[in-house]
Amino acid sequence: MRGTVLKDPLSMLRAGTVVIGLLVAGAVFGRPTDAADAATAPQGEPVAEDREVILITGSTGGLGREVALELAGTGTHIVVHGRNQERGEEVVRQIEEAGVGSARFYAADLASLAEVRAFADAILRDYDRLDVLVNNAGIWLDQETRQLSPDGHELHFHVNYLSHYMLTRLLLPLIERSTPARIVNVSSVAQRPLEFDDLMLERDYSDSRGYAQSKLAQILFAFDLAEELAGTGIGVFALHPATMMDTDMVLSRGAEPRASVREGMESVVRAVRAPDLQSGQYFNGTAAAEANEQAYDEEARARLRRVSEDLTGVPR
Numbered sequence: 001m002r003g004t005v006l007k008d009p010l011s012m013l014r015a016g017t018v019v020i021g022l023l024v025a026g027a028v029f030g031r032p033t034d035a036a037d038a039a040t041a042p043q044g045e046p047v048a049e050d051r052e053v054i055l056i057t058g059s060t061g062g063l064g065r066e067v068a069l070e071l072a073g074t075g076t077h078i079v080v081h082g083r084n085q086e087r088g089e090e091v092v093r094q095i096e097e098a099g100v101g102s103a104r105f106y107a108a109d110l111a112s113l114a115e116v117r118a119f120a121d122a123i124l125r126d127y128d129r130l131d132v133l134v135n136n137a138g139i140w141l142d143q144e145t146r147q148l149s150p151d152g153h154e155l156h157f158h159v160n161y162l163s164h165y166m167l168t169r170l171l172l173p174l175i176e177r178s179t180p181a182r183i184v185n186v187s188s189v190a191q192r193p194l195e196f197d198d199l200m201l202e203r204d205y206s207d208s209r210g211y212a213q214s215k216l217a218q219i220l221f222a223f224d225l226a227e228e229l230a231g232t233g234i235g236v237f238a239l240h241p242a243t244m245m246d247t248d249m250v251l252s253r254g255a256e257p258r259a260s261v262r263e264g265m266e267s268v269v270r271a272v273r274a275p276d277l278q279s280g281q282y283f284n285g286t287a288a289a290e291a292n293e294q295a296y297d298e299e300a301r302a303r304l305r306r307v308s309e310d311l312t313g314v315p316r
């Protein structure tokens with residue numbers, strides 16, 4: 001039996017998101033004293049002692065929400081994440097009303113490295129274990145003008161890949177203390193090789209190219225991490241959930257859905273739950289599949305690792 005999930009349950013109130021907001025504001029606007037104060041402020045509700053903890057990025061809607069509701073139904077504690085507080089709190093409410101699992105919402109914008117750091121700090125502060133990390137949050141912009149994050153990086157690359165690289169690296173010590181554990185990167189069949197001399201897509205930008213490059217970057221990272229963590233009890237996987245699911249990402253483009261979000265959920269839940277999966281695999285839905293060949297190129301993976309270390313300041 002493991003120790004308590006939350007470090008200081010008796011002092012916890014339902015104020016988690018406000019505190020994260022303060023913490024993030026402190027990080028973003030460079031007010032370390034405020035951030036430090038916020039870090040000791042009371043947090044959400046206590047959860048049962050021996051609950052598994054699963055963090056799903058982008059679980060305020062779409063696929064992440066569906067995965068959160070499904071996994072909460074097995075008695076898990078879900079860390080719900082996204083930017084939209086109202087939708088995040090609604091997912092928490094649904095989980096708590098179902099009476100099986102438990103949940104708390106944390107707001108953090110993955111377009112900001114400072115917010116990723118504050119989010120990771122909050123999780124490291126509030127939890128003694130993290131059994132599963134699902135890197136799911138994603139954007140597929142519907143505009144032909146290149147968008148940059150506040151940190152100056154191409155927005156798909158930043159939100160879909162770079163912030164997840166940083167979050168995973170920062171949370172790894174906690175995941176290592178929680179083995180057996182899993183990390184699942186939600187990628188896509190829409191994957192396209194990275195061009196290392198134009199990672200920020202200053203030449204020939206298109207939203208599809210931005211999306212596809214970021215999705216392959218997630219797979220390179222998963223394979224790299226699987227190799228690094230071999231024998232530690234942490235399995236690392238990447239997958240394409242389903243094609244053109246009926247989520248905001250697809251519907252907001254006016255596109256015709258070709259799959260239900262439930263189908264995609266089953267693929268993610270399988271990667272989280274199925275016993276005896278060999279780490280370092282890529283799945284198309286629920287079937288083992290080959291990713292783009294760049295994912296098997298060790299030099300490309302090493303280059304991406306170096307770039308990611310430089311851009312985030314978080315080393316391997």
Ligand SMILES: NC(=O)c1ccc[n+]([C@@H]2O[C@H](COP(=O)([O-])OP(=O)(O)OC[C@H]3O[C@@H](n4cnc5c(N)ncnc54)[C@H](OP(=O)(O)O)[C@@H]3O)[C@@H](O)[C@H]2O)c1
Nearest residue numbers: 058060061062063082083084110137138244245247248249
């Ligand atoms: N839909 C498909 O057919 C399809 C196919 C293949 C792969 N995928 C992948 O599946 C994953 C989920 O996609 P989906 O279809 O469920 O999309 P979605 O309905 O648009 O949901 C995206 C989620 O990501 C969060 N998010 C977006 N930008 C964020 C940011 N800057 N910071 C923090 N959170 C952010 C959103 O929450 P907030 O709005 O609250 O921030 C939301 O919870 C993505 O990685 C996507 O690439 C989807």
